[in-house]
Amino acid sequence: VRTGLAAELRGLEGAQYGRYKGLVGRWEMPGGELLELVRGQSDPYAPPARVALHVPGRLAALPPELWRTATRRRALSSYLARQAAHAVRGEKALRVDAGGQEVLERSSCTVSGEDGSVTLRLGAALPGHGRRIDGREAERLLCQVLPRVVERALRYAALDADEVQHFVETVEDSVALRDALDGLGLVGFVADGAVLPRRSGVDDRPATGSGVVPFASPDALRVTVELPHAGPVTGMGVPEGVNLVVGGGFHGKSTLLRALETGIWDHVPGDGRELVVSRSETVKLRAEDGRRVERVDVHAFVDHLPDGSDTSDFSTQNASGSTSQAASLCEAVEAGARVLLIDEDTAATNLMIRDARMQSLVAKDREPLTPLVDTVRSLHRDHGVSTVLVMGGSGDYLEVADRVVMMDAYRPSDVTARAHEIAAVPTGRHAEAESFPGVVARVPDPSSLDAEVRGRPRIRARGEDVLSFGDHEVDLRAVEQIADPRQVTGIGLTLELMVRRGMLDGQRTLAEALDLLDELLADGATGPLLSIRDEDFAVPRRFETAAAINRVRGLRMLR
Ligand code: ADP
Ligand code: MG
Numbered sequence: 001v002r003t004g005l006a007a008e009l010r011g012l013e014g015a016q017y018g019r020y021k022g023l024v025g026r027w028e029m030p031g032g033e034l035l036e037l038v039r040g041q042s043d044p045y046a047p048p049a050r051v052a053l054h055v056p057g058r059l060a061a062l063p064p065e066l067w068r069t070a071t072r073r074r075a076l077s078s079y080l081a082r083q084a085a086h087a088v089r090g091e092k093a094l095r096v097d098a099g100g101q102e103v104l105e106r107s108s109c110t111v112s113g114e115d116g117s118v119t120l121r122l123g124a125a126l127p128g129h130g131r132r133i134d135g136r137e138a139e140r141l142l143c144q145v146l147p148r149v150v151e152r153a154l155r156y157a158a159l160d161a162d163e164v165q166h167f168v169e170t171v172e173d174s175v176a177l178r179d180a181l182d183g184l185g186l187v188g189f190v191a192d193g194a195v196l197p198r199r200s201g202v203d204d205r206p207a208t209g210s211g212v213v214p215f216a217s218p219d220a221l222r223v224t225v226e227l228p229h230a231g232p233v234t235g236m237g238v239p240e241g242v243n244l245v246v247g248g249g250f251h252g253k254s255t256l257l258r259a260l261e262t263g264i265w266d267h268v269p270g271d272g273r274e275l276v277v278s279r280s281e282t283v284k285l286r287a288e289d290g291r292r293v294e295r296v297d298v299h300a301f302v303d304h305l306p307d308g309s310d311t312s313d314f315s316t317q318n319a320s321g322s323t324s325q326a327a328s329l330c331e332a333v334e335a336g337a338r339v340l341l342i343d344e345d346t347a348a349t350n351l352m353i354r355d356a357r358m359q360s361l362v363a364k365d366r367e368p369l370t371p372l373v374d375t376v377r378s379l380h381r382d383h384g385v386s387t388v389l390v391m392g393g394s395g396d397y398l399e400v401a402d403r404v405v406m407m408d409a410y411r412p413s414d415v416t417a418r419a420h421e422i423a424a425v426p427t428g429r430h431a432e433a434e435s436f437p438g439v440v441a442r443v444p445d446p447s448s449l450d451a452e453v454r455g456r457p458r459i460r461a462r463g464e465d466v467l468s469f470g471d472h473e474v475d476l477r478a479v480e481q482i483a484d485p486r487q488v489t490g491i492g493l494t495l496e497l498m499v500r501r502g503m504l505d506g507q508r509t510l511a512e513a514l515d516l517l518d519e520l521l522a523d524g525a526t527g528p529l530l531s532i533r534d535e536d537f538a539v540p541r542r543f544e545t546a547a548a549i550n551r552v553r554g555l556r557m558l559r
Contacts, residue, residue, distance in 0.1 A: 001025075001027070001028050001034065002025060002026065002027050002028070005027040005029070005035065005143055006143040009135045009136075009138045009142065009143065010135050010136065010139055011135065012133045012135045012138070013133060013135030013136060014129070014132050014133065015132065015133045015135075016131065016132065016133070017041075017042075017044060017132060017133055018042065018043075019133060020040050020041060020049070020133060021040040023037050023040065024037045024038070024039065024040050029147060030147075031150060031151070032059045033054060033055045033056070033150050034053070034054040034056075035051065035052075035054075036051065036052040036053075037050075037051055038050040038051065038121075039534055040126075041126045043131065044125075044130070044131065047123070048124055048125040048126070049123070049125070050121065050122075050123060050535075051121070051122055051123075051124045051146070052120070052121045052534075053118075053120040053121075053122075053146060053149070053154070054117065054118075054119050055118040055119070055150055055154045055155070056115070056117050057115035057116040059150075059155065060116060061155060061156045061157065062076065062111070062116045062118070063156065064116060066116075066164065067113060067116050068113075069172075070113070070523070070524065071171060071172055071175045072168050072171075072172060073110075073111045074104075074105050074171065075103055075167055075170075075171035075172065075266075076111050076167075076168055077105075077109040077110050078098075078099065078103045078106070078167075078268075079163075079164050079168070080109050080111070080118060080120070080153060080154055081096060081098045081099065081106065081109035081120070082099075083152070083153035084098070084108075084109065084120050084122075084149050084153040084154065085097075086153070087148065087153040088122075088149055091141070093126075093127060094122060094124055094125075094141065094146075095122060095123045095536075096109075096122045097122070097486055097536035099486070100204055100483075100484060101205065101267050101271045102265040102266065102483045102484060103171050103265070103266040103267065104265065104483065104484060104487065104538040104539060105524070105538065105539040106486060106526070106536070106537065106538040106539065107121050107526050107529070107530060107534075107535065107536055107537050107538075108122065108536055109121070110524075110526050113524075118154050120149070120154060121534065121536070122536075123536065124142070126138055127141065166269055167268070167269055169228075170229075170266075170269045170274050172228060173227040173228060173230050173274070174266040174275065174277055175266065176227050177189055177225055177233070177275060177277045178263075178277040178278070178280065180225050181277065181278075181279050182279070184223065184225070185239055185240050186237040186239055186240065187238050187239070187240055187243075187278060187279050187282065187339045187386045187388070188263055188276075188277065188278040188279070188282070188339075188388070189235050189237055189238065189263075189278075190235050190236045190238070190256070190276050191234070191235035191276060192214075192215060192216055192217050192233075192234050192235050192236075193215065193216075194214065194215040194259070194272055194273055194274075194275060195207065195212060195215070195271075195272025196252070196256060196258075196259040196276070197212060197252075197410075206270070206272035206273075213409070213410040215235070215236070215276075216411060216412075217236035217412065218236065218405070218412050218413045218414045220414035220416070221236045221237055221238075221405070221414055222234055222235070222236065222237075223236070223237035227275075230275070233275055235275065236405075236412060238260065238278075238388060238403075240380070240386045241380050241386055241403065242380055242387050242397075242400055242401050242402045242403075243386070243387065243401065243402065243403050243404075243405065244389050244398070244401035244403065244404045244405070244419075245390045245391070245404075245405050245406075246391060246392055246405070246406050246407070246415070246419075247392055247407035247408055248392065248408075249392065251407040251408055252410040253343075253390045253392060253407050254343050254390060255410075256390075256407060256412070257341055257343050257388065259276045260278045260282070260341060261278070261282070261480060261481055262276075262481070262483065263277040263278035263282070264277075264278055264279075264280055264282055264481060264541065265483050279339050280541065281336055281337050281338040281339060281543075282337070282339040282341060282481075283332040283335075283543050284340075284342075284343075284480045285341065285347075286325065286328070286343070286346035286347060286478055286480065287321035287322065287324055287325040287346060287347055287348035287351070288321075288324040288325070288328065288478035290318055290319065291324045291327075291328075291478065291551060292316065292317050292318075292319070292551065292553055292555075293315055293316050293319050293323065293324070293550075294315050294442075294550070294555050294556065294557050295314070295315050295442055295557040295559075296315075296440075297311075297312045297313065297330060297439060297440040298311050298314045298323060298326040298327055298330055299311040299312040300326075300370065300375055300433065301322070301326035301329070301351060301370050301372070302314070302322070302368050302370075303368055303370070304365065304368050305368050311368075312440070314327070317553075320348075321348035321350075322348040322350050322369055324348070324478075325348045325351050326351060328478075328547075328550075331439075331547070331550050332543065332546075333379075333383065333385055333438075333439045334439045334440075334441060334442070334510065334511055334546075335510065335514060335546035335547075336511060336514065336542065336543075337385065337543065338385055338386065339385070339386045340379075340385060340387045340388075341387075341388050342387065342388075342389050344389075344390050344391050344392060344393055345390070350371070351369060351371060351372060352371055352372055352373065352389075352391070353371050353373055353394045353396050354367070354371045354373075355394070355396060355427070355429060356427045356428040356429035356430075359428075359429060359430065359432075360428075364432060370432045370433050371432070373396050373400055374432045374433040375433050375435065375436040376389075376397075376400055377400050378433075378434070378435035380402075382435055382436060382438075383436060383438060389401075395422065395423075395427075396427075396429060398419040398420070398422055399423040401416070401419065402416075403416050404416045404418075404419040441509035441510070441511055441512075442509060442558075443506065443507065443509050443510070443557060443558040443559050444506075444513070444549060444557055444558070445506055445555075445556040445558050446499050446504040446505060446506055447506075447556075448554050448556040449469075449495060449498075449499050449549065449555065450471075450499075451469055451492075451495075451496050451499070452470055453470055453471060457470070457496060457532075457533075458470055459489070459492035459495075459496055459532075459533065460489070461486070461488035462488075463488070464476070464484070464488060465477045465488075466488075467488050467489075467491060467548060469495060469496075469548075469552065471554070472552050472553055473553075474551050474553075475551060476491075476547070476551065479544055479547040479551075481541075481543070481544060482540070482544055483538075486536050487538040487540045487544065489535055489536065489537040489538075490529065490537040490538050490540045491540045491544055491545050491548045493529045493532045493533060493535070493537055494525075494529065494545045495545060495549060496532050497517070497520075497528055497529060497531075497532055498513055498517055498545075500532070501520070503516045503517055506558060510546060510549065514542040514546060517542060517545070518542055521539070525539040
């Protein structure tokens with residue numbers, strides 16, 4: 001550990017820009033924090049340097065009850081990152097990745113469970129006059145602005161004590177609620193009073209105004225759950241089994257499903273979805289024509305293709321809407337999904353339904369597709385995989401649904417009894433399958449997941465949609481539960497971690513490798529992922545990582 005960073009920077013005034021590299025390492029700052037230049041910057045146009053500010057526990061002085069558990073530490077870190085981002089606003093050279101409405105584990109800020117010390121990681125564009133070092137400005141940024149960030153954002157004395165406590169307790173309640181689902185036989189919960197609609201498709205904050213209808217649960221599905229801080233909360237419990245959401249267009253069906261979709265993540269106070277949760281093994285599915293599929297057994301949904309290809313070991317470079325959705329469903333179950341969400345708006349109709357009239361017109365042996373309506377019950381009964389389906393356009397699901405919820409002007413009601421009455425009148429439709437046969441576990445070839453380009457790893461996110469991984473551009477547009485662009489970076493680093501640590505070893509199945517991954521990351525994912533590269537990232541779930549692996553164009557499965 002060196003001292004005298006300020007003097008050092010002053011001394012570098014006007015020197016060649018490359019000499020910044022000599023500062024890489026740890027510096028003790030006068031205030032007692034440690035400034036670590038983790039990675040330098042080779043020239044003024046290169047990606048910013050990486051700086052870590054380590055604030056010792058006695059300096060941060062955060063009460064231990066705020067960082068006692070992993071959940072509390074994640075919440076507290078998220079809160080501190082937001083404070084730090086606020087404290088550097090206006091400084092263009094500094095960027096703290098604070099995140100949006102979700103409270104994710106991210107690299108920008110971590111709190112140690114051992115001593116309550118805080119580490120803030122950020123990008124710092126090191127200042128220059130052209131290719132010469134601007135030492136005075138660098139001194140201002142690193143030795144004045146950053147210590148001020150510590151002073152204002154990372155010390156308990158500077159925080160609003162009630163606000164930080166509320167933030168932590170809000171997240172803890174969400175986690176408690178999610179953890180309670182299993183024991184209650186539920187896959188999701190939507191609290192009374194929750195605000196589900198968002199401001200716009202590109203603005204994830206809650207909708208505002210007099211037109212917003214807060215959620216109100218139907219009597220038949222109302223459940224009360226006791227939470228550690230909020231006490232008893234009531235709301236709609238979404239039970240295990242086959243759940244159908246019906247109702248007219250624009251009545252709020254997709255909005256409800258989207259709330260369940262993001263219910264795998266915790267939300268900040270004031271978001272409106274703090275107490276909207278779903279099981280962490282919930283996966284949203286959609287059609288995604290054009291995607292690649294590598295050796296997936298989709299024969300439960302697609303069989304007897306006109307070209308005679310074997311759909312129990314099915315590959316394509318260019319899947320259709322229906323085969324892509326069938327493959328994504330099988331892959332999700334393979335990766336461990338226990339709840340599947342499907343919205344008619346983004347589903348392939350021909351994979352969802354085939355009504356009586358079409359069954360009469362087109363004989364089964366001329367139709368490769370078996371609609372989900374015929375296997376969805378077995379998915380739950382035989383495989384323990386529940387579903388929530390938004391389906392306003394076809395009554396065929398009334399027969400197979402355990403529960404039917406109708407949305408009417410954003411208000412849900414339970415119409416199960418009526419739906420079953422209607423379904424009792426035969427339509428002449430006959431089932432096309434007895435059961436869902438299960439999924440075949442595949443073994444990825446790690447050599448087909450190579451991040452290196454000319455000897456150096458390339459892992460880069462382009463927004464929420466594309467991951468550059470080695471030579472591959474992985475299209476993640478259809479992976480809708482990615483909550484944050486930095487999570488795409490997190491997916492890339494996770495993938496590389498799985499390869500480097502030999503989890504994907506050419507022997508293990510993908511599911512086994514994902515189990516090892518979860519085990520390794522259980523005590524905190526940031527450390528292991530930082531060992532791949534110091535970068536702004538948010539930690540993904542295994543399902544998003546699996547979805548990315550499945551979308552790598554060059555992926556090979558050994559079996
Ligand atoms: P559907 O899927 O039934 O066609 P959507 O969920 O897409 O309907 O909702 C239609 C519109 O209504 C959207 O613009 C959405 O933001 C808005 N909306 C949804 N729920 C509410 C609500 N509770 N209060 C106010 N507006 C809502
Ligand atoms: Mg819709």
